[in-house]
Amino acid sequence: MPGDRLTDEDRQHIAAGLAEGLGYTEIGRRLGRPASTIMREVTRNGGPDGYGAQRAQEATNQRARRRRQAKPPAPPVGDSSHGRDPQAVHDLTESFATLLEQQGMPRMAARVLACLYATDSGTLTAADLVQRLRVSPASISQTVAFLEQQGLLARERTPGGRRERYVVDDELWVRSTLAALRMNDTLITASQHAVEILGAATPAGARFGVAAEFLLLVNASLGQVMEQWQRNQADRNAGQQS
Template sequence: MPGGRLTDEDRRHIATGLAEGLGYAEIGRRLERPASTIMREVTRNGGPDDYRADLAHESTRHRARRHKQAQPPAPPIPDSGYGRDPQAVQDFTESFTDLLVQQGLPRMEARVLTCLHITDSGALTAADLVARLRVSPASVSHAVAFLEQQGMLRRERVPGERRERYVIDDEIWLRNLIASLQMSNALAAASQRAAEILGATTPAGARFESSAELLLLVSEAFRQAMEQWRQTLAARSAGLE
């Protein structure tokens, strides 16, 4: 099932694609999966030269069993007195984490981000995250560093204390879009340069020129969406004053 966990049949298709010399992106398109999913699957199971579907499937089952045994049940999520259904919150937490993983976010980073999202304050310390996720401080530290680099959270000092806490806000996805916009602009500029070097009338040059046109359209759509969202936030803030 596209978007779900890889099946034994998926892994056989991956092995066949590697044998045919296909790249991760092409294999991913055939399976309707992100290229990052294929890359992680192959990398953790011997690499492109030694990947075997049967061994990969068995290894994944073994890791799943080990992970299930090693991970105690997560503690209940505090509902801050809002009378929420704890099971519904827990089910959503797991499904939202899986969704972020399907979008290419590493699982620990996805768990940290989800934990912050479902917290009413949107802010937790490292100790809070360790306690709620039941993972090591090092795991939290690495995940936070990655998310901060991607602009998906920020650090702030706990008032009156030396500790830091990690915070998300209404602009989390805006900052993520800004990072995507910067990458899109860089790719568009590189594609335009390639078209000039290769010649826009040649097949390769025309391909790059077409790519540049699409990327510029995407960049413009990003800019418009971000401006509209800023206006929405400003209007919302003004309404609360």
């Protein structure tokens, strides 16, 4: 079946097909397999000129043995404060990162941001992130630079130390929305200029005109949301001081 692993017999058919000069697509068709499966099998086992069924089967068996002998993954690092289940916190962080990734954020950026956001302090060092996410320090450094550029986190020095720590706060989504407003303003200006160049009565000009009209409505609505948020925050702060 297409979803099953290749068998020794399948590999013999692949070797015979290559000997006949058949392409991956035709070999895959005969075996009921995707051409990509055949290509990966051949590429990882000597290429079209060096592929051998027995050697490929032995290499596959060796890889399977190494996987079985590999050490089990370390338990997830989770926050056990407040009586929390570390595994539940880990699962929550992973699911939130997946959600951010589905919204268009790069995978590593989503994982770093979710990890920070799920901590009570909202701060972690590079070493903390390396330990929690099990990635290289270089990956953390590049990702932090991206998130900082987007205004989604800030850097600060640890008190009395030289190490940096990365910080998120309650205003993260506010800053993200403000960035979206600024980007929309830029798109609106560009779209209006395009209308002038292309002509409002032309199909292309009309398309830019519709875009500008829509983004103006979006920004007007977001502006009202931001004003309401600021009023809510002012009322909340006044209530805490009274």
